[in-house]
Amino acid sequence: MSSNAHRQRPGQAAGWAGAARGGTQTNAARADTQTSAARAGRQAAARRRATAPRRSGPQAAAARHTQADYPVRARKPATTTRRPAGLALSLTLLATLITGACVSRLSTSHGPAVALAPQVSRTIPDPADGAQPVSWRPVDAAPHAVPVQLQPPAAAAAGPGSVTLARASGEWVSWALLDRSTGGLTTGGDTGTNSTESMVKAWIAADFLQGLAGKEPSAADTDLLRRMIRDSDDQAAQKLYERRGGDAVIRRLISTCGLTDTRLYSGWWSLTQISARDAVRMGDCIADGKATNGRWTSWLLGEMRQVRGEGRFGIVQERPGVAVKNGWTKWWDGTWHVNCLGVTDGWALSVLIRYPASLGLAHGAEVCRTVTRQLAP
Numbered sequence: 001m002s003s004n005a006h007r008q009r010p011g012q013a014a015g016w017a018g019a020a021r022g023g024t025q026t027n028a029a030r031a032d033t034q035t036s037a038a039r040a041g042r043q044a045a046a047r048r049r050a051t052a053p054r055r056s057g058p059q060a061a062a063a064r065h066t067q068a069d070y071p072v073r074a075r076k077p078a079t080t081t082r083r084p085a086g087l088a089l090s091l092t093l094l095a096t097l098i099t100g101a102c103v104s105r106l107s108t109s110h111g112p113a114v115a116l117a118p119q120v121s122r123t124i125p126d127p128a129d130g131a132q133p134v135s136w137r138p139v140d141a142a143p144h145a146v147p148v149q150l151q152p153p154a155a156a157a158a159g160p161g162s163v164t165l166a167r168a169s170g171e172w173v174s175w176a177l178l179d180r181s182t183g184g185l186t187t188g189g190d191t192g193t194n195s196t197e198s199m200v201k202a203w204i205a206a207d208f209l210q211g212l213a214g215k216e217p218s219a220a221d222t223d224l225l226r227r228m229i230r231d232s233d234d235q236a237a238q239k240l241y242e243r244r245g246g247d248a249v250i251r252r253l254i255s256t257c258g259l260t261d262t263r264l265y266s267g268w269w270s271l272t273q274i275s276a277r278d279a280v281r282m283g284d285c286i287a288d289g290k291a292t293n294g295r296w297t298s299w300l301l302g303e304m305r306q307v308r309g310e311g312r313f314g315i316v317q318e319r320p321g322v323a324v325k326n327g328w329t330k331w332w333d334g335t336w337h338v339n340c341l342g343v344t345d346g347w348a349l350s351v352l353i354r355y356p357a358s359l360g361l362a363h364g365a366e367v368c369r370t371v372t373r374q375l376a377p
Helices: 012-051 057-064 085-108 197-211 219-230 234-243 247-257 276-287 294-304 357-375
Strands: 172-179 185-189 327-330 335-343 347-356
Touching: 172 276, 172 357, 185 276, 197 219, 197 234, 197 247, 197 276, 197 294, 197 327, 197 335, 219 234, 219 294, 247 276, 276 294, 276 335, 276 347, 327 357, 335 357, 347 357
Parallel strands: none
Antiparallel strands: 172 185, 172 347, 327 335, 335 347
16 A cells, blocks of 8 residues: 555645534534424423313323333343253253142042942953952952852752753753742752852842831932842942941841852852752742831832843743842853842742853843743743
């Protein structure tokens, strides 16, 4: 670069000085003008306020919050603060702990957790696996390790009645008819006992009503009784059975009704072993008022006449209007256990059956119908 580049021309410095003085004067004049304008604006605003009508409280509040009174100010640019990774992790852990504490509080603030009622199953699992049907098992019952052993009854005298029945291979059938007027008993088929299954619910109901000692059952208990009889609700039966002492319910059945062949299976009402003749004795005991007082006897028989759904088969199909309570379960060993009990003012009839599961429940229902057609008055 030439050294002449920084050399001032004649008069250049004087021009710069004049320009500077002129700029200073111009800025001063501009400032005076802005000050005068601001003063005029304030005076005009004061005059408007003095001449404007007075406003109510809400109107005045709205007027004070106008954009003119609160001019928009420039906002500072948003800044992003980066948290250390350790702090973010700590906050996440703290949130997790707080959430866990809340969940724990929710689960314990209203008392201990209550297990949901299990689903009812009509199939009994293999006892060899240490399992048992939860729908019939008391909560504290230990698993049974061996299959149910059938108890042979005392010798039963055969009556004059006979039944022609085409049996399936491996089928076991036993029946009994009791004349409730004379006490005459007709028996037939195989000797031995069968598991009661839901047939014994008629006794569980009678025993529970007897335990009220003349008092009215609550609405909730009445609902349990109805569901147990009409719909064969296993959960309802389990509740009533436990409330009356569990095994004591079956012991009272044996003693009150004078049963000779029935055997208790501890903790399981459905696995009580009963013969056909003891089944009709149970039916007669319920119907004649031994099990409970006259009022509740009539009520219970009325409920048995209103059995519905899957459990309405067998005897009632041949003799409509009879009070019935059936039992039916598909067992772990590949057999159906089916029982039919019917009671009228004049007679009581029972049919107990075990047969291969491949034949289905309909087979057992048909056997009950066949015996009823040939024996029942």
